[in-house]
Amino acid sequence: MAEDLRDKLGAQHLPLRDQVLAALRTAIIDGDYLPGERLTEDRLAEDFGVSRNPVREALRVAEAEGFVVILPRRGAVVASPSSGTITDMFAVRERLEALAARLAAERATAADVASLRALLDQGREATQRQDLARVAELNSTLHLRILQISGNPWLSSIAKSLYLHVQWVFRLGAAERAPHSWAEHIQLVDAIESGDGDRAERAALDHLDAASAAAYENAEGGYGAR
Amino acid sequence: MAEDLRDKLGAQHLPLRDQVLAALRTAIIDGDYLPGERLTEDRLAEDFGVSRNPVREALRVAEAEGFVVILPRRGAVVASPSSGTITDMFAVRERLEALAARLAAERATAADVASLRALLDQGREATQRQDLARVAELNSTLHLRILQISGNPWLSSIAKSLYLHVQWVFRLGAAERAPHSWAEHIQLVDAIESGDGDRAERAALDHLDAASAAAYENAEGGYGAR
DNA sequence: TAATTGTTCTTCGTATACACTTTGTCCGGA
DNA sequence: TCCGGACAAAGTGTATACGAAGAACAATTA
Numbered sequence: 001m002a003e004d005l006r007d008k009l010g011a012q013h014l015p016l017r018d019q020v021l022a023a024l025r026t027a028i029i030d031g032d033y034l035p036g037e038r039l040t041e042d043r044l045a046e047d048f049g050v051s052r053n054p055v056r057e058a059l060r061v062a063e064a065e066g067f068v069v070i071l072p073r074r075g076a077v078v079a080s081p082s083s084g085t086i087t088d089m090f091a092v093r094e095r096l097e098a099l100a101a102r103l104a105a106e107r108a109t110a111a112d113v114a115s116l117r118a119l120l121d122q123g124r125e126a127t128q129r130q131d132l133a134r135v136a137e138l139n140s141t142l143h144l145r146i147l148q149i150s151g152n153p154w155l156s157s158i159a160k161s162l163y164l165h166v167q168w169v170f171r172l173g174a175a176e177r178a179p180h181s182w183a184e185h186i187q188l189v190d191a192i193e194s195g196d197g198d199r200a201e202r203a204a205l206d207h208l209d210a211a212s213a214a215a216y217e218n219a220e221g222g223y224g225a226r
Numbered sequence: 227m228a229e230d231l232r233d234k235l236g237a238q239h240l241p242l243r244d245q246v247l248a249a250l251r252t253a254i255i256d257g258d259y260l261p262g263e264r265l266t267e268d269r270l271a272e273d274f275g276v277s278r279n280p281v282r283e284a285l286r287v288a289e290a291e292g293f294v295v296i297l298p299r300r301g302a303v304v305a306s307p308s309s310g311t312i313t314d315m316f317a318v319r320e321r322l323e324a325l326a327a328r329l330a331a332e333r334a335t336a337a338d339v340a341s342l343r344a345l346l347d348q349g350r351e352a353t354q355r356q357d358l359a360r361v362a363e364l365n366s367t368l369h370l371r372i373l374q375i376s377g378n379p380w381l382s383s384i385a386k387s388l389y390l391h392v393q394w395v396f397r398l399g400a401a402e403r404a405p406h407s408w409a410e411h412i413q414l415v416d417a418i419e420s421g422d423g424d425r426a427e428r429a430a431l432d433h434l435d436a437a438s439a440a441a442y443e444n445a446e447g448g449y450g451a452r
Numbered sequence: 453t454a455a456t457t458g459t460t461c462t463t464c465g466t467a468t469a470c471a472c473t474t475t476g477t478c479c480g481g482a
Numbered sequence: 483t484c485c486g487g488a489c490a491a492a493g494t495g496t497a498t499a500c501g502a503a504g505a506a507c508a509a510t511t512a
Contacts, residue, residue, distance in 0.1 A: 088378040095321040152314040
């Protein structure tokens with residue numbers, strides 16, 4: 001028992017750099033740090049109450065993930081998503097989420113489907129309560145869940161990262177549309193439950209087309225071409 | 227002029243961490259560091275002749291890219307690709323490269339097509355010379371070029387990273403098959419030149435199916451299920 | 453043999469130092 | 483007023499040292 005506890009505590013340990021990275025990501029996604037804003041190491045270190053080293057390590061990963069741009073000897077700035085990248089992101093996402101839906105349909109167990117249905121229920125409820133933040137959150141959870149059910153770690157991690165970026169760019173618009181997309185979600189889960197890969201893929205594509213159209217519309221003027 | 231020169235020199239500056247990252251990647255891909263091998267910071271610092279800081283930063287990025295696994299308070303080990311991930315990687319790659327081929331077909335200029343044809347020529351020549359290493363290199367270049375022509379940075383960067391992993395896992399087998407795949411490459415470039423997205427997508431899928439089958443076969447016994 | 457206790461190796465984070473770039477400011481001259 | 487260069491400030495890039503804490507492994511003891 002003591003060993004179990006130790007193992008758990010050891011694995012639980014979250015290095016500061018990871019905490020900083022998570023905080024940095026959410027700060028950027030939430031718009032606390034705006035695109036183009038300069039992120040000096042000292043400033044971040046102070047903001048997060050740590051020394052420069054964890055900050056630097058977090059920054060390198062954030063750069064690899066596309067949240068910041070680092071110019072040698074000039075430091076890091078928050079990346080600026082352009083309207084061009086919106087189209088590009090959705091083009092990739094379409095393929096990836098379609099694949100995820102197909103794999104999920106082919107591999108989902110009864111328990112998997114049940115967990116998806118539970119999310120749908122919670123979503124319906126939250127929609128009725130007009131709790132948009134919660135709806136958006138459940139939306140994310142549902143998509144992430146499908147990725148997980150697909151059982152393909154590569155797909156999962158790539159799509160997850162893309163998803164974060166989508167949320168970043170459409171931070172505002174996403175919450176508004178969430179209730180509308182719920183009907184599409186039901187179609188998607190139905191298709192996954194049916195085990196029909198083609199149908200699931202089609203449902204995912206329909207959903208993404210709608211989402212992309214709405215998001216695009218919402219982004220008009222938000223981020224123009226630069 | 228003086229300013230241009232400075233800008234260039236400034237931009238040229240390659241931080242040690244990037245050099246370390248590049249060296250680490252190639253060392254892993256080339257098999258100099260074997261899967262499961264432990265990578266202590268001190269050792270890497272000594273291997274590359276730098277201090278621990280650049281090494282740490284490079285390690286974090288290598289982790290994000292999937293080349294190493296970092297266990298908190300235990301350090302980094304070279305990641306161990308399992309046979310399961312092979313299938314998974316190809317499943318994602320199929321979708322991505324198909325999309326790239328379609329976009330390339332839709333957007334390629336005459337100059338783009340010419341550069342692809344030039345690569346094909348060089349490839350044919352290298353094949354005749356039995357220069358397998360060169361063939362493999364041209365193979366990579368061709369794929370990367372198509373990604374570039376697709377004009378979708380997300381697609382490009384994601385597929386590029388996947389491609390590196392494929393090369394890693396099939397380091398040995400890839401070179402052998404390269405000559406065979408050349409015919410498929412010609413089909414692919416023809417399709418791109420035709421501007422027919424569907425046809426390009428089909429050609430890319432055919433190529434990947436063949437590559438995946440060959441790679442899988444070649445990997446038998448190399449990396450079994452673990 | 454099994455459990456416990458040390459010991460050692462490493463990572464993790466902090467702190468410090470310093471060279472070198474980039475950037476910004478100020479000042480004098482045209 | 484405007485330009486150009488000297489100068490200062492800010493910030494990154496890299497190295498180094500140090501202490502705390504965890505993990506792995508060996509030695510010791512019951």
